[in-house]
Amino acid sequence: MIRRAVLILVCAVLVAPALAWAQEGQAFLGDWVLTIEGRRGPQERPLNITATAGKMTAELGGGRGGPTAITDITAKGSDLILKWNQEGPQGAIDVVMTLTLKDGALTVKQDMAGGQFSQTGTGKKKG
16 A cells, blocks of 8 residues: 555656646747847748657757757746757857747747857747
8 A cells, every 4th residue: 555655656756747847838839930130130940849758859940050959948937948059160059049938929049158149039830
């Protein structure tokens, strides 16, 4: 009886955060068009966010070198945080993109190289 109770408690502790994360991230799923302000003006970048077996992944297009696959994704309330490394002329730099969902649209904040460079923008769902 005690073993069953412990097993149920362990399952609840492991499964509850995954379910909460899945519910928080559901609104971000789908195809988006991000418009990010850069040094050369606004740049449109397609972003596809999917979930398979409870794991969220994304593909960001429109950059140099083809689409970027993103697997380090965290949902926190109305924010989705995507992290990846991007190759540049001086080597790889870390990128953290925070998407904030409000009224069906996104605000985008992208920090690169530990926050040395930042860009902002917006996002709209395709279709």
